[in-house]
Amino acid sequence: MSEEDIIQAEEQRVDEAVERGDIAISVRGLRNSFGDQVIHDGLDLDVRKGEILGVVGGSGTGKSVLMRTIIGLQTPDEGEIQVFGESMVGRSDDEALAIRKRWGVLFQGGALFSTLTVAENVEVPIREYYPNIGPQLRDEIAAYKIRMTGLPSEAGPKYPSELSGGMKKRAGLARALALDPDLLFLDEPTAGLDPIGAAAFDDQTRKLQQTLGLTVFLITHDLDTLYSICDRVAVLADRKVTAVGTIDELLATDHPWIQEYFNGPRGRAATAAVSREKGREQKKQAADGPPDGRR
């Protein structure tokens, strides 16, 4: 098969996947620019339903801009964006509302409303979209969402200024999950957290994704996050997505940035940590008897 055939086959496969409803987000030919500076040019990306897709790239490659474009905070110059098979570009606010209810966004700093308590923050989307839900049930929903993200109960009546950075992120996550979204956008969720807090957050994300069947679009710089929870990784470079795949697939490519990223000192350390972890598990399984197939 020639290269053209492969590309055609791939395109056909993706089209079929969209038909079947397996693709949550599909971006085609996206172009974004600020003045003379072109951020994205001809960017294509597919996020499959039920996966955690990690998005990586050097500073200034437009990871956050890509996220902001998908969620409609930034209008692209060109291109087509579909979320759950519905086109998002050029949609009016009213029309986009139905889809907005189906996603939750965690911004970098948490972006909590500073005049409301954590619990009230979680209640805002419910109050806004579903006024038919009574105050008592709303309070209860906020309560279990807060507990779900691993925050202690005492955090409920606190104001954002009284929280640590990690707690703010968890509270932001609770708000993002308020409406039981199908799709979750996380912008550098572990940035600024200590390694223990970051690992706990990763763990929580994975657990929530499995329990709720979420699709997660995750921007990160954290190699440990990539290794431990991402199903696939998309690499942004040269104004487009240069490669998408599992980390092993990415390592097989010869793009210089990808090689440097994963084979740099930090990348090697993260790889080593993952293989150590695997080794420990195997040893433990050997000691416990036959593996039972669960982690």
Place this chain on the structure above:
Amino acid sequence: MNKAADLAEENRDGSTVIQLSGSLAIACLGDLPDRLDAVQGPVSAIDLSQVDHMDTIGAWTVHRAAKRLDCEISGASEDAGRLIHAVGELDEPVPIRPDNVHPLRRVVGQIGEAVCASGTTLIGLLGFFGATLVATWNVIRHPHRFRINAVVQRFEVVGVSALGIIGLMSFLIGIVIAQQGSVQLRQFGMEMLTINLVGRLTFRELGVLMTAIMVAGRSGSAFAAQLGTMKLTEEVDAMRTIGVSPMEALVLPRTLAVVVMMPLLGFYSSVVAVIGGGFLCAIALEIPPITFVQRLREVVPITDLWVGLIKAPVFGIIIALSGCFQGMQVKGNAEEVGLRTTAAVVQAIFLVIVIDAFFAVFFTWVGWN
């Protein structure tokens, strides 16, 4: 997937079973939670076999109903069972708002806090004044540490740039005083006294006072915002680590600039206000400018000028210190910068007016009236 959730009570083998159907997702719940709340026991089971989709909010609704009615959940699909189990594990009350305090207690508490806050602010300001004096003494002992460039730059920002707005304001104030005064004095046929009014009032009180208010609004707020932002970005801490004293590098030049500029701006303001008054007298009262100036020299004693010029630097110190002090108090977040800037301006204007009242009594006591 989008079928509305529904509920039916069925009697099976002598016991009541709640049969739920449709989609138990937040968008399709409708009034189901209320209806479920209205169901009275005894109920033996909640049957989910007709439910085709469920999210955590639906799962929670089922969980709380089952808990309240103390019944079983049957017929749940694998996904639904997992969700109900997951939310059930999280069932623990979480307070939503801080505890409510009795209004009376809250008011008393707030008054107490406000009193304490103003007390500590006043003491803090006094301490800051002391620190500024120490910094001044240090600079006097080591003159090479004096930042002449910073001071000159502040002269321009505080003084020269303010000339336009202060001039316009003073000119208009002069016109207003002359106009209002002449209307009243005309009733006694003593329109000439308008000149006394304009001359004495502007040199003694209004020129300096209005200038102080304008400088507090322009420069005092700017000082608080600048220093506050520098505190937030840790520039002030960086200065300290390098060995530069923020008091000498930031506070002293600003204070000095305001203290030097206030008498100049105050004098300028008084003169422009008098010109404004003279302008109105010439137009409305037909007093020729020559007569106006001559009369001014007769009725305004030179001590009026001294009164204004003595007060000006004191007001300047208050404005600069309030601005710098509030700026240096910023910690935490950007919101604080705004609060502190407002506090700086309010505090400066308030203190200026209080001190002005003391000065009025004092100058009358020494016989300069």
